[in-house]
Amino acid sequence: MKSKTSQVTIVGAGPAGLSAAIQLAEFNIKSTIVDENPEIGGAIFKQPDKGLDKSLFRNEKTYIRAKKLFDEFFTYQSYVNLQLGSEVLGDFSLSNELAFLHNDKVKTLPNNPVIICTGCYERAQPFPGWTLPGIMSVGGIQLQTKCGNVKPGHKIALVGTGPLLLVAAKQLHQAGIKVVGVVEAGLKKDLIKNMFTLFYNTKLLKEGFSYINYMKNNKIPIFYGHGVVSARGNNELEELVIAPYTKEWKPIQEKSFSIQVDSAGIGYGYVPRIQLTQMLKCEHEFNANIGGFYPKVDHWQRTTIEGVYVAGDNGGIYGSEVALHQGRIAALAYLIDNKKITVEKASRLIKKNRKKMNNLKKFQSSFDNFSGLKSGLLTLPDSDTIVCRCEHVKMESIDVAINSGVKNMTGLKIRTRVGMGDCQGKMCGSFCAEYLSYKLGDTREKIGAMKPRFPMSPIPFSSITNKELEYEK
Amino acid sequence: MKNKPVDIVIIGGGVIGTSIAYQLSKDPSISITLIDIKKPGNASQASAGGLWAIGESVGLGCGVIFFKTLSKRRQENNRKPTIERPHQLPPFFFDFCLRSNDLFPDLWKELKEIGGIDFKLEKTGLKFIMYDNDDIEYARNIYDSIPHLKDQMEWVDSKQLAKEEPFINKDAIGALTFLKDDQVNPYLLMNAFRDASRVQGVNMIQGEVNDIKVVNRKVEAVSVGQNQIPCNMVINAAGAWATDIGNMVGVSLPITPVKGQVLLSEKMPKILKSCISTSDCYIAQKDNGEILIGSTTENKGFDTSTSYEQLRGLAEGATKAIPILKTMNCKRTWAGLRPGTPDEVPILGPVKGLTGYLNACGHFRTGILTSAITARMINDLVHGTSPEIDITPFLIDRFRACLNTI
Numbered sequence: 001m002k003s004k005t006s007q008v009t010i011v012g013a014g015p016a017g018l019s020a021a022i023q024l025a026e027f028n029i030k031s032t033i034v035d036e037n038p039e040i041g042g043a044i045f046k047q048p049d050k051g052l053d054k055s056l057f058r059n060e061k062t063y064i065r066a067k068k069l070f071d072e073f074f075t076y077q078s079y080v081n082l083q084l085g086s087e088v089l090g091d092f093s094l095s096n097e098l099a100f101l102h103n104d105k106v107k108t109l110p111n112n113p114v115i116i117c118t119g120c121y122e123r124a125q126p127f128p129g130w131t132l133p134g135i136m137s138v139g140g141i142q143l144q145t146k147c148g149n150v151k152p153g154h155k156i157a158l159v160g161t162g163p164l165l166l167v168a169a170k171q172l173h174q175a176g177i178k179v180v181g182v183v184e185a186g187l188k189k190d191l192i193k194n195m196f197t198l199f200y201n202t203k204l205l206k207e208g209f210s211y212i213n214y215m216k217n218n219k220i221p222i223f224y225g226h227g228v229v230s231a232r233g234n235n236e237l238e239e240l241v242i243a244p245y246t247k248e249w250k251p252i253q254e255k256s257f258s259i260q261v262d263s264a265g266i267g268y269g270y271v272p273r274i275q276l277t278q279m280l281k282c283e284h285e286f287n288a289n290i291g292g293f294y295p296k297v298d299h300w301q302r303t304t305i306e307g308v309y310v311a312g313d314n315g316g317i318y319g320s321e322v323a324l325h326q327g328r329i330a331a332l333a334y335l336i337d338n339k340k341i342t343v344e345k346a347s348r349l350i351k352k353n354r355k356k357m358n359n360l361k362k363f364q365s366s367f368d369n370f371s372g373l374k375s376g377l378l379t380l381p382d383s384d385t386i387v388c389r390c391e392h393v394k395m396e397s398i399d400v401a402i403n404s405g406v407k408n409m410t411g412l413k414i415r416t417r418v419g420m421g422d423c424q425g426k427m428c429g430s431f432c433a434e435y436l437s438y439k440l441g442d443t444r445e446k447i448g449a450m451k452p453r454f455p456m457s458p459i460p461f462s463s464i465t466n467k468e469l470e471y472e473k
Numbered sequence: 474m475k476n477k478p479v480d481i482v483i484i485g486g487g488v489i490g491t492s493i494a495y496q497l498s499k500d501p502s503i504s505i506t507l508i509d510i511k512k513p514g515n516a517s518q519a520s521a522g523g524l525w526a527i528g529e530s531v532g533l534g535c536g537v538i539f540f541k542t543l544s545k546r547r548q549e550n551n552r553k554p555t556i557e558r559p560h561q562l563p564p565f566f567f568d569f570c571l572r573s574n575d576l577f578p579d580l581w582k583e584l585k586e587i588g589g590i591d592f593k594l595e596k597t598g599l600k601f602i603m604y605d606n607d608d609i610e611y612a613r614n615i616y617d618s619i620p621h622l623k624d625q626m627e628w629v630d631s632k633q634l635a636k637e638e639p640f641i642n643k644d645a646i647g648a649l650t651f652l653k654d655d656q657v658n659p660y661l662l663m664n665a666f667r668d669a670s671r672v673q674g675v676n677m678i679q680g681e682v683n684d685i686k687v688v689n690r691k692v693e694a695v696s697v698g699q700n701q702i703p704c705n706m707v708i709n710a711a712g713a714w715a716t717d718i719g720n721m722v723g724v725s726l727p728i729t730p731v732k733g734q735v736l737l738s739e740k741m742p743k744i745l746k747s748c749i750s751t752s753d754c755y756i757a758q759k760d761n762g763e764i765l766i767g768s769t770t771e772n773k774g775f776d777t778s779t780s781y782e783q784l785r786g787l788a789e790g791a792t793k794a795i796p797i798l799k800t801m802n803c804k805r806t807w808a809g810l811r812p813g814t815p816d817e818v819p820i821l822g823p824v825k826g827l828t829g830y831l832n833a834c835g836h837f838r839t840g841i842l843t844s845a846i847t848a849r850m851i852n853d854l855v856h857g858t859s860p861e862i863d864i865t866p867f868l869i870d871r872f873r874a875c876l877n878t879i
């Protein structure tokens with residue numbers, strides 16, 4: 001039986017969200033997908049404005065995979081109400097609504113049931129000079145290049161950890177930008193191990209090696225076991241100071257050297273985007289290997305709150321392939337909970353996906369992982385380094401707060417104003433919590449996390465007085 | 474683990490508990506422990522930081538919405554559309570507020586000296602903005618009812634208002650200014666009390682009090698998890714949760730959480746000199762440029778979620794008063810839990826038949842303002858001297874039904 005209005009809300013149109021919608025549509029269930037971007041695809045398949053442009057994919061295989069997902073999705077389009085350009089701002093729990101901003105108006109949707117597929121953020125890493133213009137996140141620099149803001153002729157370094165540095169380096173190089181070097185905190189053998197996780201299986205490992213070869217062939221040096229110390233420049237980035245890292249990723253200052261660049265992409269890890277599940281009061285657990293706090297789920301991606309499911313990187317960073325499987329599982333959980341399918345049947349349907357997914361997950365956890373960051377990074381800022389950019393909170397203030405007895409994130413926020421700015425701590429929250437935990441020797445559970453509030457991003461006051469009801473009650 | 478006995482345990486590290494800790498710690502012969510765990514919705518962190526001694530006593534600020542809710546309810550009941558008189562608190566409460574307000578300049582100096590924190594005491598005044606005849610009548614009522622405070626009030630016509638506050642809606646026909654109703658930064662005030670207390674030797678424990686040991690009607694120890702802290706006296710400054718603490722010693726307190734929602738703007742250049750109250754909301758630009766808009770008065774238990782209709786009501790009131798706000802961003806909203814009492818007056822002092830226990834709770838919508846005087850009164854009680862303001866009307870005794878101790 002077809003119902004006219006959508007029965008499920010999906011937040012996020014990345015691999016996880018799209019595959020959840022497909023799975024639901026296969027069972028005649030209509031859904032509404034809300035995503036802040038103007039196009040579907042999420043982080044990895046981020047689309048250019050007009051359809052799929054092959055040249056923008058990192059390679060043939062990503063393109064094929066994206067195309068396959070999109071094609072499948074579009075065959076089910078009549079089942080999906082796409083609400084793009086719409087950022088979810090939070091929930092109003094008493095009226096059971098999710099609020100989002102679209103065309104400068106606050107709108108709402110029933111928040112139950114909802115599949116949350118919000119992906120991840122890049123983790124911000126403060127170090128002396130990191131706020132200089134010219135320094136961006138790796139994802140940021142990719143985006144800037146796409147939009148044509150980083151022009152050929154620029155001299156750029158990619159610094160951080162993980163295979164995505166190489167992916168970005170190749171993209172930038174192909175766009176005609178001079179890539180001065182790739183600085184990888186891990187050792188070569190770690191990087192190769194991590195290649196597995198990015199390229200899904202051993203067969204694709206060759207593809208991973210092709211990146212290393214690409215660097216070699218194009219004389220782009222890779223500095224393994226090295227990392228950033230500081231950035232210098234008059235009003236903009238001029239040079240980046242690099243040093244070998246110890247096993248704990250502490251820079252060996254005596255051996256530092258500088259490289260002349262005018263831009264740098266920094267990428268030390270990813271953080272699950274859990275603001276929405278936090279607001280919905282789902283229980284969260286902590287695991288540094290998958291990026292930090294993530295919502296606790298059962299075998300079927302059900303959170304601890306009834307009617308709230310999660311899939312994808314926001315449930316722990318496992319990459320896009322796992323996200324695809326989880327999207328299907330979460331959708332099936334909805335179907336089971338609403339008696340559209342029996343558990344037995346759903347289990348049979350998903351058996352293969354589950355097996356693949358578990359292999360991928362096992363594969364990942366057998367390595368220190370993708371974002372197995374080391375504590376040395378926490379020693380990079382000096383006392384004068386700004387940690388919270390919104391509120392201009394310096395490292396020094398954080399140390400003072402700790403010395404005066406601050407024991408957790410709530411305390412740190414009240415003492416220093418970190419996280420009280422426009423971004424509500426999305427940027428500095430992870431670093432601050434890691435630092436507190438490191439200094440106090442307490443677990444991250446004890447340190448806690450930033451608590452998001454409506455609206456998750458700033459909105460004009462006029463949009464609040466302008467609300468329209470998105471659905472008929 | 475054995476703990477050495479401390480003289481006094483203060484439960485609750487909001488503005489009331491920290492203010493008391495600061496006052497008491499001036500006497501080095503007492504050893505003090507402050508126990509606090511920040512529960513969602515704790516009031517001091519949620520508050521606006523207004524020192525609106527007259528404003529709040531006559532029902533402006535948070536009170537104006539309280540009053541609106543009340544009069545709407547009454548209207549619904551007897552269907553007579555009447556302009557209500559402002560909801561005023563009794564004279565002793567005025568006195569309590571005004572005296573506390575007077576303490577702030579010295580407090581600012583002391584706390585800055587001892588702990589190093591400047592809690593941003595700003596001389597703003599509070600303006601009640603009037604749009605129509607109802608507003609004028611409402612303000613006139615206030616003005617006439619407190620003749621002894623005339624020198625602290627000033628009528629402002631529309632021209633003068635436009636000059637003093639150029640960003641206020643030009644449709645406003647005037648304002649009534651309360652000249653001494655100023656503001657502080659409530660976070661910094663709490664931090665300042667806490668730091669000064671620490672400097673003066675107060676021991677701080679982060680944890681939740683889950684039991685109080687009472688033997689022969691005398692308080693003997695406070696438990697935080699497995700940890701038992703022997704003491705001679707406990708002070709209940711647990712805000713909206715004070716009832717739980719009361720129950721641990723067999724005192725039933727009529728304190729209930731009263732939810733207040735707030736919106737906060739991004740940082741803006743200084744556009745307001747005064748704090749503003751209209752009949753829809755109050756508006757205060759804080760020291761860092763953020764504009765705070767409050768606040769609702771709701772009985773929703775311990776729920777601390779924000780809700781669309783309420784936020785919209787406040788946003789509409791604020792954008793009406795300050796049209797330029799429409800183009801500015803709202804960056805955060807939240808809800809806090811005021812420790813409400815049936816008569817809106819705090820509950821302070823001892824409980825008959827119970828030794829070693831003092832109430833310091835129920836500060837409802839003026840706890841930031843009255844934290845200073847509260848601490849002095851509690852300090853006097855601890856030292857056995859009679860407080861500078863008569864404690865009688867603040868005692869729990871006024872609620873007969875609550876006298877069923879132990």
Ligand SMILES: Cc1cc2nc3c(=O)[nH]c(=O)nc-3n(C[C@H](O)[C@H](O)[C@H](O)COP(=O)(O)OP(=O)(O)OC[C@H]3O[C@@H](n4cnc5c(N)ncnc54)[C@H](O)[C@@H]3O)c2cc1C
Pocket residue numbers: 011012013014015016017034035036037041042043044045058086087088089117118119120121122138139140164167198270273276311312313314318319320321323456
């Ligand atoms: C900058 C960046 C670049 C990456 N590049 C690669 C890469 O090249 N290769 C690779 O294998 N992996 C990459 N990843 C990892 C990648 O995110 C995952 O592998 C994969 O995309 C996960 O899919 P997902 O569906 O879980 O999340 P995503 O694909 O991230 O999709 C989540 C979607 O939800 C939207 N969203 C989140 N919160 C809200 C909200 N409140 N309101 C509305 N919409 C919201 C996001 O905008 C996004 O469109 C990258 C990650 C990031 C952050």
Ligand SMILES: Cc1cc2nc3c(=O)[nH]c(=O)nc-3n(C[C@H](O)[C@H](O)[C@H](O)COP(=O)(O)OP(=O)(O)OC[C@H]3O[C@@H](n4cnc5c(N)ncnc54)[C@H](O)[C@@H]3O)c2cc1C
Pocket residue numbers: 484485486487488489490508509510511512513514515516517518519520521522523524525535680681682683710711712713714715717732733734735767768808809810811812833834835836837838839840841842843
């Ligand atoms: C939106 C809003 C705006 C306001 N604006 C103003 C204003 O402008 N001016 C003004 O004067 N007042 C204002 N108020 C009122 C003022 O905030 C309160 O009266 C005051 O903060 C009460 O302080 P408190 O210390 O009693 O309570 P709280 O600040 O709530 O502190 C009580 C503390 O005790 C802790 N606690 C509770 N139980 C336990 C336990 N078992 N163990 C350990 N710790 C415990 C709590 O978690 C909390 O940290 C406002 C309030 C709200 C909600």
